[in-house]
Amino acid sequence: MVGTLFNTFAVAVGASAGLALGARWSSELKDKMFVVLGLFTLAIGSMMALETAQPIDLFLALVFGTLLGHSLKLQVRLSRLTQPKDGATAGRGFVEAMILFCLGSMTLVGCMEDGLLHKPNLLFIKGTMDLISSAFLAATLGRGVLWSAVGVLVFQGGLTLAFGFMGQGMSPALIQELSALGGILMLGIGFQLLGVRAHNLPQWPLVDALPALALLPLIRMVHELL
Numbered sequence: 001m002v003g004t005l006f007n008t009f010a011v012a013v014g015a016s017a018g019l020a021l022g023a024r025w026s027s028e029l030k031d032k033m034f035v036v037l038g039l040f041t042l043a044i045g046s047m048m049a050l051e052t053a054q055p056i057d058l059f060l061a062l063v064f065g066t067l068l069g070h071s072l073k074l075q076v077r078l079s080r081l082t083q084p085k086d087g088a089t090a091g092r093g094f095v096e097a098m099i100l101f102c103l104g105s106m107t108l109v110g111c112m113e114d115g116l117l118h119k120p121n122l123l124f125i126k127g128t129m130d131l132i133s134s135a136f137l138a139a140t141l142g143r144g145v146l147w148s149a150v151g152v153l154v155f156q157g158g159l160t161l162a163f164g165f166m167g168q169g170m171s172p173a174l175i176q177e178l179s180a181l182g183g184i185l186m187l188g189i190g191f192q193l194l195g196v197r198a199h200n201l202p203q204w205p206l207v208d209a210l211p212a213l214a215l216l217p218l219i220r221m222v223h224e225l226l
Contacts, residue, residue: 003114003123004156008149010127011101014134015146022139033136038193041100041186048183051176057219058181058212064219065212066205075207092192093144094151095207097137099189101130101148102155103182103213108175111156115163123156174217181216185209 022030052058069075101107110122130152138145170178188204198204 001114001157001160003110003120003127004153004160006120007101007123007127007130007156008153010131011097011134011152012146012149014131015097015138015143015149018135018138019143019146021135025139030136030140034140034193037133037136038190040190041193042190045183045186045190049180049187051183052180053173054177054220054223057177057216057223058184060219061181061212061216062184062209065215066209068211068215069208070205072211074210075203075205091144092203093137093141094147095144096141096189096192097134097145097148098151098155099182099185099206100133100137101152103185107156107182108159108170108178111159112163112170112175115160174220177216177220178213181212 049058106122106126110120110126113119113122134145134148185206188198188206188209191198192204192206
């Protein structure tokens, strides 16, 4: 859990610094940093997505996951939950920060190493990266990014404890596919950071697509049985 605690602290410190100092940063600087973050996110997301060995599994997981998320109104519920306290950007900040900080091979492998081998090194590296990203995200998207520190603690802490409880990690193939799926979701975040709209939608339906992460192992299991 040491790596997760460090990562949570890094996000909280970075987001707090962004909220405190963001007013001193010019709009031009924030816009430029968001372009940099968007481009970097697209690059990382592309590399992760291209690692898939079963793209049809990812496609099916995204389709059925989004159908499930839409039927459960996940994105609408999150917007209603966050909007009264911090305006419309709070939900967007929380979601974008959670996807950036929690979806990816570094999170899965880092939590696995921390839970099974008690080696938090990879999460230390990830936390340092999140420290910088959270500052600029919070400066523009507000307190939702700070709230994501709690999300990081719960999500990564849960993964670490689960790996430790199971006594063995996921198969390398499943980790690779989950990482690739996370990369596709990160591509959506990258486009959103760059201000690219998804057709007539006010924002990319990333929250509704999150159930795909839970459905992917089931789809892979069915695929392997056929």
